[in-house]
Amino acid sequence: MGRTLIPHSLAKTIGHDMGRRIGIKDVAAAAGVSATTVSHILNEVEGKRVNPETRQRVLETARQLGYAPNGLARGLRLRRSNTIGFVSDQIATTPHAGRIILGAQEEAAKHGLLLLMLNTGGDPELERKEIDLLLQRQVDGVLYASMYHRVVEVPERLRSVPTVLLDARSDDPGVPSVVPDEVLGGETAVRELVRHGHRRIGFITNVDDIPATHGRLEGYRRALAEAGVAEDPRLVVADVSEAVGGYRAALRLLQAEERPTALFCFNDRMAMGVYRAAAELGLSIPADLSVIGFDDQELISDGLFPGLTTVALPHYEMGARAVVQLLALTGTPDQESGPGAQAQEMLPCPLVVRASVASPPRL
Template sequence: MTQSRVTIRDVAAAAGVSITTVSHVLTNASGKRIAAETRSRVHRAADELGYAANPVARTLRTRRSQSVGLVGDEIATTPFAGKIILGAQDVVRTHDAVLLVTNTAYDVELEQREIRALLDRRVDGVLYAAMYHRVVAVPPELRGEPVVVLNARTEDPTVSWVVPDEYTGGWDAADVLVRAGHRVLGMINDEDDIPASHLREAGFRARCAAAAVPDADVTVMFGAPNTDGAFEPAIRMLSQGERPTGVFAFNDRMAMSVYRAAAMLGLRIPTDLSVVGFDNLEIITEGLYPGLTSLTLPHYEMGAWAAEQLYAQIDAPAGAPVPVRTAKLRCPVVHRASVTSPPR
């Protein structure tokens, strides 16, 4: 008898239990109280018959729960990444399912309880989502479940993830400025050691170099990523002898304090100084005057991409390998009125 011929029915018959019980045991289904003795009988039967308990055996579940969980750190409670939920939800709806969102508030114990609650409720899969792009470890409770990491990366090669393309974002921010003619450029970067700060700066510098702007004419300073954080570095940067005529701020909140520093120094935007932000937080970009050119984080698109990948796992036939995919999604530039050619 070849391995491929062994079915779950054979295992059930050999172990003297139902097919459902075999499925629960081999998929390690949570929320099922199955006696340890039964579990070991099922595993023994499966081993003896050469039945491969594979990670997608979970699709043997007799019916879908028509729900997907989104475990987020603080996506639902802060103003920055809510569209992740909208993007995921729009895809989940096309599968006639609902999205159940939890908020861990970075509390590991709470996160475990929430994951347990979702698995107990037999969600069909879990989106594990971060408010800002970082490297995460997938909680062990989610092993063997359909899972996609959203707005974060993971080092686990068996897990799919999606993040914004930060490097290209930095490149495109510089591109807007060099195409407008700027040859002395500045970046006010987030002082935090996170992927976005490193990658946006690398992309920004690379685009400047590609435009043959000398390194000496590219100034990078650092501040906290809030509405006050860029003020002091911007004052320093813009008081230099040969000051930058185009500045890229790590995010829109920092761009807000670049506007303030410029006003303080008597520099008009965009005539004397061009500014590019990041996040396209409309409250800021459309509230500032002149409107701020900024890059959009693809929150909606990442949410939708992740939900689609999750369903690719959920829908994979039993026995098929789980498809693993990763993606960096582009951050489109939204042009407003804060960039023009440099003063002569």
């Protein structure tokens, strides 16, 4: 029952070599030493003296045989799998996922760690099962990722393993997390508009009660305050965070008297709707109206005309930083990856300048 991994017939076709993978003993035998010695040499164990000649011979033998250590055996012995779990709620629904994963994976690889991917689909029952699978695999830690910034509860099972929240935060300040700095992001966007001379700046926000909503609004306010502009509540309009919501909100804002000369949109999708509204109203972007988005979904921001200036979520960075935090928890030998770990880390969101922002008309 499945002892042999590959049916012989197939194996031949595809070109597998059927022999066992060679282990440390094979190298030892071939080099005429003991397995221990080989281990010492290959791992460059300190405090172990080895005859340079022997070392050379063993190294050469290992190379020739194409020896690669068996991670399972090593993991068993060392009680460390060099593997971390990546659990996400909705890996698929957002294009952001890729960059978070990439950041995590590349940072992990730097430390010889591999990522075990899992998607719960938001189903708690499934989540329990999947986390169990992860624990069985003896993961050294877990990245618990959300696909948009929010507050989550850490599942009970994960308490037995070092865990870092990714694009999510816990109410328990003891749980390390990495999230984007929404406030600063909002500030960045609005400052850019202010910098171009805008004073009447609308904010098209969304209706969901999530950190991004509150944070970006707060950032909007701070930037206005900083510029000495009094906030006009009529300039803040909320709608669903999709193209159609942006469209509706923009129509409202742009048809009011004393219309804003610039719009800061909760996200790029809403900005997409703003473009349509502007076109229908005969307003040219950026000559008549400056627009700035959030998220930097390149499909949109690059696809729109003119290109949408926006604030990028630091997805790659978040993934990478989360791994660093996890490493700090698990106490790896090499911890030279930037700033030390903080419990709840917030990453800045960089401005991505394209072509949708200019000075306001009729200055």
